[in-house]
Amino acid sequence: MLHHLRGVRDRLAGVDRARVRCHCVLDALTHGIPFLVFESYSACPPRRVRNGENAAVRLEVIEERIKDLALGFPQAYEDRPWGDFPVFKVGENKVFGWAVVDDGAVHVTVKLTAEEREIAHLLPYVRTASYVGRYGWITAAVTDEESLEAACEWLRESYWLKCPAELKAAVEGED
Template identity: 75%
Template sequence: MRLSTIERRIKDTALAFPEAYEDRPWGDFPVFKVGQNKVFGWVVRREESVDVTIAHLLPYVRIASHVGRYGWITAAVTDEESLEAALEWLRESYWLKCPAELKAAVEGE
């Protein structure tokens, strides 16, 4: 699977959430936020993978550098299987970080 396709699908999924937006506070890579500046994930393209970093913790992914102590992980996405897992984790990360009022409003619809 092409890295540009992986990156696009991650971005499309992230920005499909209510009130989600893209920012680039740390340079060249997209950071996905919700509410008042709440980060729920970001993407960095590597040479052989696309790394998606999210707020989620599972035993088979690595702790994210610099922010791992806060529960953030990084998954190296290289194929359809790892992409589907990463997209699901991105969804979970969004709901962990979105404002309570937004979550209640969406769940009430």
């Protein structure tokens, strides 16, 4: 049995055995029948920081990458109208996103099209945004590279949805 499980793990991981971790789970949904969960993880461990500051440093890096991307768009700027977190705007006071560090994650809120929202809600780290969710806004809890890449893509889309028509025309004219 163990040899068979190693074969499954090797097929899932390809050649790189170090990138798949297997563990047995007993779950109420399986009525106590154990099942195996295979999960991939980065072969490169996160950079170690003294005194347990690793999570805080990771969140700062994530927040900085989101902020750099948002402020890199044409005519984008940062405002803080609702407190101590950055709100990203374009044109004349048009909000296209914001980021809040809380509960071990950077929560990025952006506006998406209905189709993109539907797809985004399939991910476990995405929820409808508080207060503005009915207008097409979602919040993503960014904790790792995968969720960061998705949030950055959604931030680009949100910027494009909220930027003024003249700016869209100017950007498209440059291409």
